[in-house]
Amino acid sequence: MVNNMTLNELIVKIVLVLRDSKRKEFRAIIDELQPYDVASLFKELPEKHRARFLSFLNIDDITNMIGELEHEFQIAALKKVGREKTVHIMNKMDNDDLASLFEEMDSELKYQFLSNLEKEELQAVQQLMNYPPETAGRIMTNRFVWIPEHYSVKDAVDKLKSLAEIAESINYLYVINDKKQLVGVLSYRDLILGDPEEKVKDLMFTRVIATEALQDQEEVARLIERYNFLAIPVVEENHVLVGIVTVDDIIDVVIQEADEDYEKFAASGKAIDFDTKAYIAAYRRLPWLILLLFIGLISGSILNFFESTLQQVVALTFFMPMIAGMTGNTGTQSLAVVIRGLSKEDLNKKVISKLIFRELKVGLMIGAVCALLITGIAVIWQGELLLGFVVGLSLLLTLIIGTMAGTIVPIVLQYMNVDPAIASGPLITTLNDILSLLIYFGIATAFITKLM
Amino acid sequence: MVNNMTLNELIVKIVLVLRDSKRKEFRAIIDELQPYDVASLFKELPEKHRARFLSFLNIDDITNMIGELEHEFQIAALKKVGREKTVHIMNKMDNDDLASLFEEMDSELKYQFLSNLEKEELQAVQQLMNYPPETAGRIMTNRFVWIPEHYSVKDAVDKLKSLAEIAESINYLYVINDKKQLVGVLSYRDLILGDPEEKVKDLMFTRVIATEALQDQEEVARLIERYNFLAIPVVEENHVLVGIVTVDDIIDVVIQEADEDYEKFAASGKAIDFDTKAYIAAYRRLPWLILLLFIGLISGSILNFFESTLQQVVALTFFMPMIAGMTGNTGTQSLAVVIRGLSKEDLNKKVISKLIFRELKVGLMIGAVCALLITGIAVIWQGELLLGFVVGLSLLLTLIIGTMAGTIVPIVLQYMNVDPAIASGPLITTLNDILSLLIYFGIATAFITKLM
Known part of the structure; x- marks a missing residue:
């Protein structure tokens, strides 16, 4: 029966059962649920019913449920059940879950909770916490x-x-x-x-x-x-x-x-989900944005540097955002393929050189197709063969170089033992902006006398 | 012993053992390896040794190894062992592996291989292949x-x-x-x-x-x-x-x-890894790039539209790439949070409105910080208070709107039952380019008489 109920229906049912103190019915419902479901119930239950809900559960129910809760809810639940039950629950919990819970606590609370543990369990948890985060030692369990x-x-x-x-x-x-x-x-x-x-x-x-x-x-x-x-x-x-x-x-x-x-790829900041508070999300995203703001100003100074070219051939402006954007896009595409691949494959010179050569060919092909297309558009639109040629040649070169930047930057980082994923899409896009403007205006300036 | 050898050392060892036909030693090595390791060996072994390698393995070895190989190598191996052994191997293989192998074959080869199966196994495989891809039915096994x-x-x-x-x-x-x-x-x-x-x-x-x-x-x-x-x-x-x-x-x-x-997020094209051929990778990436090329031209026409503003206040050019870039960056950040969240959480109005409101606040905060920063830079650099104000105000607005675009576009797609992940980073970046130019030059034009 319970299996066909939605979470909301289940909550209503549980609230009624709790109100009427129907322990037998409560037990029948809980027995049909998995720990994850009990945890969902606990989280969604109105605050005022939670204490009673916990008092109806037995130690095993609570222990299993706690394994499925986020840390804030774990602490809330343990505080509610009282010291005596907490001792039993903590001694039954997986020690990797315990270690990860303690990590989140402030030291006073941690001390208070640690004192609940039996000596053996305490040692096991402390042993775990001695290993660095994200290692086998930290995620292992002693329940075997x-x-x-x-x-x-x-x-x-x-x-x-x-x-x-x-x-x-x-x-x-x-x-x-x-x-x-x-x-x-x-x-x-x-x-x-x-x-x-x-x-x-x-x-x-x-x-x-x-x-x-x-x-x-x-x-x-x-x-x-x-x-x-x-x-x-x-x-x-x-x-x-x-x-x-x-x-x-x-x-x-x-x-x-x-x-x-x-x-990392989106430079979106560590661990931001739907529940993260706005100021925390903003704080985590800002460092990247401020860095990119300064790099972005470089593009501006390139524009300033080529000011006379721009003012002499105003039509150049028209294709500028497209060229800068496309260079960023192709760089992002290559970057994604490389980063995802690096996380799976073992690197050696053969793999690397094959990859770089492959991306070079990809850059050439997409460069050629897009360059032909934009030359046609430029010629038809602006009625200017040479302008078409400058724009097309620029796009060809920027796409090849953009593709290479997206490929080589993460590989170099990997070789320098820096996590290649810090080369994010936005970073490559911003760098490629600079490269593309240099190439575009460089070529245009070379042809400037003929373009006028 | 074998456990401490690198793959390359192991290959050398195996080649020697094969050459000298030391079956006992071969067996001792294979017995210490897991199927994944045998598969790695097979793939890395020079082509001319592979047939002999297979002939030294028994049916169970090959069956287990095949489960760890990519399709092209599976087919290569099965072709090498000959019809009789293939019959045994295929009848021992997991039916989900078989079904996925048949999918990749051209129909002639498929027919030839299917005829090798025992009736019972054939039925099981055909049943599996009747389920749509990426469903439970397609990945289940009948070996239970x-x-x-x-x-x-x-x-x-x-x-x-x-x-x-x-x-x-x-x-x-x-x-x-x-x-x-x-x-x-x-x-x-x-x-x-x-x-x-x-x-x-x-x-x-x-x-x-x-x-x-x-x-x-x-x-x-x-x-x-x-x-x-x-x-x-x-x-x-x-x-x-x-x-x-x-x-x-x-x-x-x-x-x-x-x-x-x-x-999808990087618009990098489906299933491109280190082994994908260049022309296939280019073919898979091009559709996105061509679409983005046309959208990118819109930014150009906006620049053209505001040509007189640009020519009157040349300093505006300096901040243009930065503003366009930053709007793209903040949009990408929000997009990543939303897309990744949508793939995990169940959507309802409460979650959505909370998320949009949160991102609005994030946009406001990062907008305010970056706007203050750039106003200061603009004033100091260009010595022009009003220019600083125009640039700062523009960045504030574009960052808020860019953040909102990155949040709302995927949610709207989700509501329209379109996979929200098609709103890729490059797409949002390109759209935000357009929005940011409109806002920036709109504001600048409004203040143009005072800026001059």
């Missing part, structure tokens, strides 16, 4: 099942039974030796198909692909994507197993990285 | 394990044992009734923890979240991401179970959709 290599299948199943709660969403057992080093992996399927007396050591897969705790999360995502893993073990340098990264966290990483690429 | 609801845990384990190969990468058993309708799901963990005599019916989870075969793949990705599933069952309208979509396919979908967003 490990077994010593001397176990039998039956021992393993028993351990799994005792850890049933943790074992829910993962499908591998990790095998370690007495130095806690990762030596093998066993899938649940192996347990099902194996003989109870069989030794884990004989059954396990020993060529485990693991990732180091300091590995960049993007690299971890690439491993999981390539190998179609559901989880990947994380080891320290000495091969000691410290956690696992699961595929659901990796999907979030992939989305987050794509968002970041997008933000 | 289903059991009737009257089974016991022991029956289920036995079935799993008989299907060990298929069962490898998935971790659920799907339970169907006698009408083949999906009624429940059971995880491998439930099998391990359950009593052998227990009925599946009593153990299974009945509130299964499934997706319809015609559902958009992006929507399926969102479900899996929200609910942290490893796989989701796909049903027909009558709730008959027809396949499952696994999380590894979803990661590919997420990456593909992000790529598509990126391509």
Whole structure:
């Protein structure tokens, strides 16, 4: 029944049930929902009903729901349930979620919450927070099942039974030796198909692909994507197993990285979504705009420099915005292809030179087509063959150079170990503005006596 | 050992092993590699060694490797192994991989390959190909394990044992009734923890979240991401179970959709990567460029229209490229935020009006900051208070309007059921060029007598 209800219908239903204290009906509804849905409900529920809503949920419900909430709502929920329940919930939460929550808190609140944790859990969270952001160590979880290599299948199943709660969403057992080093992996399927007396050591897969705790999360995502893993073990340098990264966290990483690429490409500022406050959005966007404002003034001084050319052949003005714009556009197109490609492919000289050569050919082709087109337009419109020739030649050259700028700038940045994505569309467009004006007026000035 | 070798070292090693026909050593190397690595090897191996390489691999190796290859290499490999092996390989391949391969083939080749399939497999593939591209039906696989609801845990384990190969990468058993309708799901963990005599019916989870075969793949990705599933069952309208979509396919979908967003945003043309041929890349990029070329000419006619203003106050020229550029930049920034947001959030009037109001405030703030800055620069540089005022006021207005254009255009497109991502950065930049010139020269003309 619940499955066919919209979120709004569900909210109305829940408010009624809460008002009438129908606990049984409340439970029936919650049991049909996934944690994400409970979290959506919590967020959309009017503020005054939230405390009662939380009091009707049990610890497990709240723990699962919290995993799906944004930080501000997590803190709001934890503050509402009171200290005693918070202790239970935090000790049940995934430690990667906890670490990421603590990061957002001011230090007083953090101290207050940290004191709720059991010693073991506290250590696990602190260990995680010691790794730099966006590394495997930071997104790994300690909720996985490990077994010593001397176990039998039956021992393993028993351990799994005792850890049933943790074992829910993962499908591998990790095998370690007495130095806690990762030596093998066993899938649940192996347990099902194996003989109870069989030794884990004989059954396990020993060529485990693991990732180091300091590995960049993007690299971890690439491993999981390539190998179609559901989880990947994380080891320290000495091969000691410290956690696992699961595929659901990796999907979030992939989305987050794509968002970041997008933000940088559009120079739109870090982490601005529909809920970001206006002054924060403005503050994050302004640095780029101010930089581009100054670069934009250079184009103006080029115009000033060629003032006499412009005043002698006024028709040149007519094609100026088009040429500048087109150079920016072709640069943006190349840039997008290069940036997106750089995030996926490994760079080597062969790939680079092939790419640059390809883009050069692309620049030539689109340059030739657009130049022919604009020459025709210029000749028909302005009735001036030479003007057509100047405009056409300029467009050909600016499109080739614009394409090359969009290709080479990010590659050079990559070689200098600067994130190539800081070469944004607006930056390339502004740079190409300058290049195109120089070329256009340079050519026009060369032909000036004949154009007049 | 192999794990520490680079791909190039591995290739050298393999070539030597192949030359000396050391089958045992070859096998030892291959056993340490994942399918993705074998596929990389195959692609990088010099052409003349590939046939021998394939002949040293067994059917399972090749099947797994083929799943990781691009279509052109899949076809090349299948052509090389000969008809008999191809039959075996194709019947073992995932049917979603097969369907996607057939799509790329010309009809003669397709017919020849299709005739290799066993009847059952052929039907499965044809069923898949009947669904539209980018739907759940098209990316689902039929390699999953289903059991009737009257089974016991022991029956289920036995079935799993008989299907060990298929069962490898998935971790659920799907339970169907006698009408083949999906009624429940059971995880491998439930099998391990359950009593052998227990009925599946009593153990299974009945509130299964499934997706319809015609559902958009992006929507399926969102479900899996929200609910942290490893796989989701796909049903027909009558709730008959027809396949499952696994999380590894979803990661590919997420990456593909992000790529598509990126391509549209940069108007860089569909599916251009480092390997795309130059003429294809040029052909895919040209339509946008030609459209933008014509729109760019409009800016030129605006300049022509205001020719007398320009000639009377030459200093106006100096700030023109900056104002046009900045309007494009702020529009691109807003556009990126809106497009990326639209792909994630559900639209309603409340969200939209909040967003537009937020961006209006952002436009005001960045407009005010940049306007003050440029007024100061203009006054100091050109020593002309009124010119500073005209430039500052123009920038304030163009930044507000540019921000609004970047916000409203994609929203309007979305309402008209046009993909908002066709409003690309270059398009908004070109449109904002026109708007900014109109505003700038409009204001300047109004003050012209005082500016002179």
